[in-house]
Amino acid sequence: MRAKKNVNGLGLAWGARVAGALLLLCALGLIAWNERRVMDYSAALSRHGSPVLDLGAAGRPAAGQYGSTTRVSGMPQVVDAPRDNEFNVRSDSPVLVRHVEMFQWREITVGGATHYEMDWVDHPIDATGFAKPAGHVNPGAFPIQGRQFEAGEVRLGNFRLATEIVRDFPGRVQVPVDGKSLPANLAATFTAHDGDLVTSSKPDHPHLGDLRVSWEAVPLQDMTVVARIDGDTLVPGKQAQPGDAGFDVQVGERSLLDVIPALPEPPGAVAIVRGSAYLLAMAGALLLACGGRFRRDILFAVGVGMVAVSAVAGAMWLAGDAMTASVWLLFAVLGAGLAIWRVQQRTARGVH
Structure with missing residues (x-):
C-alpha cells in the first residue's frame, strides 16, 4: 500500500515537473515574441x-x-499677445493680421465686353494697363501696409512653439475695433464702421482712394x-x-x-505580456521544484522565473540597444540574487 502511494506521489511529482517545464518554455517563447515586436517597432521608427x-x-x-x-x-497658451502698435490693436491669439484695402477702379472683361467698377482691393491697381485708362486712374501706392504680428511666446502643453509653427496655425476670426483706442493722429483720419476702420466720411458710400483697415486673428482652439x-x-x-x-x-x-499615417502602429499590451511571461515562468519554476527541497518555496520560484525571462530578453536586446539590455540583465541579476539567498537560507537551516 505504501509502495503504491510512493509510486503515485512520484508520478504526480514528475507530472508537475513536466507541466512546469512546459510553462517555463511558454514564458520564454512569450517574452521572446514580445521583445521581437518591440524591437521591430523601434527599428521602423528609426527608419522614419x-x-x-x-x-x-x-x-x-x-x-x-x-x-x-x-x-x-x-489648448495653446498665449504668453505674450501680439499687438499692432501703430493702431493700438491687440488680440489674445497666436497671430494678429492687419488687412489694408483701397477703394479703386477695376477693369472687368466678360465675353469681350469691358467695363469698370470701383471696389475694395487689397493691393494697388495700375490703371495705365487699362484698355481705357482715362477717367479710371487709381491713386497708386497705399500709405499704410498690411502686416502680420505673431505672439512673443506661445506654449502648447509644457513646450514653447517656434514662430514658424505658430504662423501655420489655421483659421481666422475677425477682430472688431471701435476706434476709441486709436492714437490721436489716426483718430482724426479713421472712422469705425462695422468693426473696421475707414477713411470715408460716409462709410456706406466710399470714394476713390478711401482706405479700409481690418484685423483678423488665429482663434484659440485645441x-x-x-x-x-x-x-x-x-x-x-x-x-x-x-x-x-x-x-x-x-x-x-x-x-x-x-x-503621420506612415508610422508603424505600436505593439499593444507590451507591459501586460511581459508581466504574463514573468508569472508563467514563476509558476513553471514552482512546479519544477515539486518533490524537491524547494517545493512550495515561492521566493525561490520568483527568483528563478526572473532570471529565465530577464536573461532571454536582455540577450535579445544586446545587439540593438545596450541600455535596454542592461536593464533586463539587471533584473536577471536581482532574480539570481534572490534565488541564491533562498538557497543559502535553506542550507543554513538544514532544510531538505
Whole structure:
C-alpha cells in the first residue's frame, strides 16, 4: 500500500515537473515574441528619421529628448499677445493680421465686353494697363501696409512653439475695433464702421482712394503639433522632401498615426505580456521544484522565473540597444540574487 502511494506521489511529482517545464518554455517563447515586436517597432521608427515620442498634453521637456520628434496636443497658451502698435490693436491669439484695402477702379472683361467698377482691393491697381485708362486712374501706392504680428511666446502643453509653427496655425476670426483706442493722429483720419476702420466720411458710400483697415486673428482652439524637440521648444525638423515644412499642425486632438499615417502602429499590451511571461515562468519554476527541497518555496520560484525571462530578453536586446539590455540583465541579476539567498537560507537551516 505504501509502495503504491510512493509510486503515485512520484508520478504526480514528475507530472508537475513536466507541466512546469512546459510553462517555463511558454514564458520564454512569450517574452521572446514580445521583445521581437518591440524591437521591430523601434527599428521602423528609426527608419522614419528620428525617434518619435508621443507626449500628448502632459509631456514635459526632459534630458535625452533633444532632436526627437514628438506629438504634443492641447489648448495653446498665449504668453505674450501680439499687438499692432501703430493702431493700438491687440488680440489674445497666436497671430494678429492687419488687412489694408483701397477703394479703386477695376477693369472687368466678360465675353469681350469691358467695363469698370470701383471696389475694395487689397493691393494697388495700375490703371495705365487699362484698355481705357482715362477717367479710371487709381491713386497708386497705399500709405499704410498690411502686416502680420505673431505672439512673443506661445506654449502648447509644457513646450514653447517656434514662430514658424505658430504662423501655420489655421483659421481666422475677425477682430472688431471701435476706434476709441486709436492714437490721436489716426483718430482724426479713421472712422469705425462695422468693426473696421475707414477713411470715408460716409462709410456706406466710399470714394476713390478711401482706405479700409481690418484685423483678423488665429482663434484659440485645441491643436495637435508634431515637431522636433529643441530644449523646451518645438521647432521644425529635418525636411524629408521638397515642400515638407518639417512639422505638422492639425486642429483638435489627433493621434500620432492620424498625423503621420506612415508610422508603424505600436505593439499593444507590451507591459501586460511581459508581466504574463514573468508569472508563467514563476509558476513553471514552482512546479519544477515539486518533490524537491524547494517545493512550495515561492521566493525561490520568483527568483528563478526572473532570471529565465530577464536573461532571454536582455540577450535579445544586446545587439540593438545596450541600455535596454542592461536593464533586463539587471533584473536577471536581482532574480539570481534572490534565488541564491533562498538557497543559502535553506542550507543554513538544514532544510531538505
